[in-house]
Amino acid sequence: MADNIKVELTTSPKQKPDPNNLHFGELFTDHMFVMDYTEGRGWHDPRIIPYQPLVLDPSCMIFHYGQAIFEGLKAYKSKDSRVLLFRPQKNMERVNISNDRLCIPPIDPEFAVQAIRKLVDLEKDWIPQAEGTSLYIRPFIIATDSYLGVRPSKTFKFMVILSPVGAYYPEGIDPVKIYVESFYVRAVKGGVGFAKTPGNYAASIKAQMEAHEKGYTQVLWLDGVEKKYVEEVGTMNVFFKINGEVVTPALEGSILAGVTRDSTIDLLKNWGVPVTERRISIQEIYDAHEQGTLEEAFGTGTAAVISPIGELNWDGKIIEINKGEIGEISSRIYHSITGIQKGELEDPFGWTVEV
Incomplete structure (x- = not known):
């Protein structure tokens, strides 16, 4: 399934941050995953592209009615250089619980995990290895119809972005x-x-x-x-x-x-x-x-x-x-x-x- 994901590599790679001076959620890697949903067609066009701003109409429904969900998981690099995800299937199954409540079409959890694996593999050099650090993975879905009216959107974007992070709280593991x-x-x-x-x-x-x-x-x-x-x-x-x-x-x-x-x-x-x-x-x-x-x-x-x-x-x-x-x-x-x-x-x- 991951073979269906098109890959466009960046021509302007970013400088990797100092792993000993990472905060949470401030820096983002070179690439992102995107997939679109259109009513009658389903989820389509999975792709990995250079990290970039989105172009959305001012009337896009996400801005006005908040029809969106997100997830959070992490990737780690072991001492023997293996790249490991922690329970990604569980997160992708939870995506569909959130999707159902927000009237967002379900995704295929297995395909979503494969897409994340492919993106993380491409960006594995961004995984920090200093104590307390990791590569944070943020999958999310937003409604993209250009329409001012309260109803479920008929189009959506599913995206995944990555961020090398340090401790979430400044206290770290301290109480x-x-x-x-x-x-x-x-x-x-x-x-x-x-x-x-x-x-x-x-x-x-x-x-x-x-x-x-x-x-x-x-x-x-x-x-x-x-x-x-x-x-x-x-x-x-x-x-x-x-x-x-x-x-x-x-x-x-x-x-x-x-x-x-x-x-x-x-x-x-x-x-x-x-x-x-x-x-x-x-x-x-x-x-x-x-x-x-x-x-x-x-x-x-x-x-x-x-x-x-x-x-x-x-x-x-x-x-x-x-x-x-x-x-x-x-x-x-x-x-x-x-x-x-x-x-x-x-x-x-x-x-x-x-x-």
Whole structure:
């Protein structure tokens, strides 16, 4: 299938960045993947072309009605120079979950993985190998009809761009400070909270900016109805270790089914660590802290992998978790996932895909 992808090479290759001075999402590689959808014809014309601006009509529906989805995954280079992807099939299957909610035609997950493999193989010299770095992969789909009216678009573009990145949070693997959001609402059941669509993130920016002004790295969202149950942290799913048991909010239609979340649960089960998916209130978290049973808290996501939480602020009530230090489980999960991703540890789950 990948043989059907046309390739146009750039005539102006960019200079590779210093791998020891990478930030997140600022630099992009020489090439991108593009494929078009036309009603009645389906997805067509898959191609790899030089990275370039898009030319779109001002009336393009993506600008006005936000019909779009995206994904995020990473590529790594092992010490023996193999190029590895981490669970790309899972991401491409999730694309179609988001597509269905946003009335976007489904893609072929297997073909999408092959397209990503071909693009990453072309750009493999861009994969940084310094500690904590990787090649971030951003697949996305946008509606492209030139039309001012609320209806599903009849044309779309599916694109993949690549970015060499360092740590998502400036703290790296050090614990972050999180502000519990009690006023703004991110999502509710029946909405699009479980889909990876740009509007979810646009809706979160206001709360995130206010949290930053208070000195906090990210926001912990509560449910949108009662504002008492924990949902997710900004760009991450969230876990709490209470009295030896790891608890994470259940997937009930308002939070994203994270690939790293799923991987973390599989690892914990494999290690024999009790792990439960259920509703958990912010009050239960604070009660556990008061009782001395809140042992760890951490977020999981593709961008950060694992981000330990060292402090929570809920309505001015501040608690420190694990003395503001990374916990044993958080550290073990981080080193296990990144070790598998880089081909340094055995992969008993078959998660990695060699390019």
